[in-house]
Amino acid sequence: MSKAGFFSHVISAGALACGAGLAHAQDFPNKPIRIVTTVIAGGSDTMSRLVAQGISSGLGQQIIVDNRGRGTIPSTAVSRAPPDGYTLLVHNTAVWIAPLFQKAPPYDAVRDLAPIAALTRAPSLLVVHPSLPAKSVKDLVALARAKPGALNFSSGANGDISHIAGELFKSMAGINMVRVPYASGSIEAADLISGQVQLTFSSPGSVGSHIKSGKLRALAVGSPQPSVLFPELPAVAASVPGFQAGSLYGVWAPAKTPEAIVRRFNQEIVRFLNTSETKKQVLGMQMETLGNSPDEFANMIKSEISRVVKLIKDTGITAE
Numbered sequence: 001m002s003k004a005g006f007f008s009h010v011i012s013a014g015a016l017a018c019g020a021g022l023a024h025a026q027d028f029p030n031k032p033i034r035i036v037t038t039v040i041a042g043g044s045d046t047m048s049r050l051v052a053q054g055i056s057s058g059l060g061q062q063i064i065v066d067n068r069g070r071g072t073i074p075s076t077a078v079s080r081a082p083p084d085g086y087t088l089l090v091h092n093t094a095v096w097i098a099p100l101f102q103k104a105p106p107y108d109a110v111r112d113l114a115p116i117a118a119l120t121r122a123p124s125l126l127v128v129h130p131s132l133p134a135k136s137v138k139d140l141v142a143l144a145r146a147k148p149g150a151l152n153f154s155s156g157a158n159g160d161i162s163h164i165a166g167e168l169f170k171s172m173a174g175i176n177m178v179r180v181p182y183a184s185g186s187i188e189a190a191d192l193i194s195g196q197v198q199l200t201f202s203s204p205g206s207v208g209s210h211i212k213s214g215k216l217r218a219l220a221v222g223s224p225q226p227s228v229l230f231p232e233l234p235a236v237a238a239s240v241p242g243f244q245a246g247s248l249y250g251v252w253a254p255a256k257t258p259e260a261i262v263r264r265f266n267q268e269i270v271r272f273l274n275t276s277e278t279k280k281q282v283l284g285m286q287m288e289t290l291g292n293s294p295d296e297f298a299n300m301i302k303s304e305i306s307r308v309v310k311l312i313k314d315t316g317i318t319a320e
């Protein structure tokens with residue numbers, strides 16, 4: 001075969017492959033789609049059902065929610081699924097944080113999963129027991145610096161959002177506080193209310209009622225700027241520049257899923273998130289809607305991974 005003939009053959013083969021991919025995308029979807037998520041009644045499950053209901057009509061197919069176990073189980077399952085667009089993952093920040101705290105992670109969040117869109121965000125709230133003489137983040141930092149190691153903060157297990165938020169706050173503010181980990185959220189809440197522990201970074205849903213009743217005092221939000229959820233509260237970042245903490249929900253497909261299919265899902269999801277009904281519903285769940293492009297979501301994830309990897313390196317946090 002001549003050189004010209006060889007290149008003509010290669011171009012033709014590439015065009016055929018591209019054409020086949022486009023034909024597949026145009027024919028998609030032609031059967032039910034499965035959303036893999038965590039256990040029933042959890043936050044990821046609730047978000048999965050919201051997404052399934054919101055995009056099924058636009059796609060013209062039934063969407064089935066497939067509840068798996070906790071931790072990395074749902075993400076692992078999707079990372080190993082065929083990249084044909086018929087298996088999605090709806091989960092939270094655990095998708096990229098959990099593997100960082102495992103000695104032998106079952107998947108790579110960047111290499112093995114294709115981000116589709118960020119769905120919603122719930123900023124962490126920095127709350128303290130009312131007995132603590134700190135009415136602002138600046139007061140708290142000053143108090144911690146005046147009494148190194150005297151203050152304590154509660155958190156969940158290693159790698160939990162509240163754990164990472166507390167360690168980030170310590171590191172970025174240059175203070176020393178003692179971490180008190182809890183396996184039970186109810187026991188943690190009881191100890192916070194009783195003053196056994198003095199502060200925490202928690203989700204709005206977990207501490208909102210205790211703030212309203214005066215049992216806990218909110219100082220600031222973990223979002224980069226003040227949140228529409230708590231307009232009366234400043235951002236922690238106003239006093240500790242660069243600080244950010246919270247829970248984010250998103251949608252992923254297996255890596256190598258055709259780009260046309262990823263973008264089709266993205267369009268349907270962004271459309272659904274931008275409806276007034278969805279925004280109102282999400283706000284009632286004490287979260288904010290996001291909805292961005294696959295590339296923007298991928299960049300968010302990479303930035304967060306870099307932040308947590310640096311934290312792990314700086315503080316020596318290890319897997320339990």
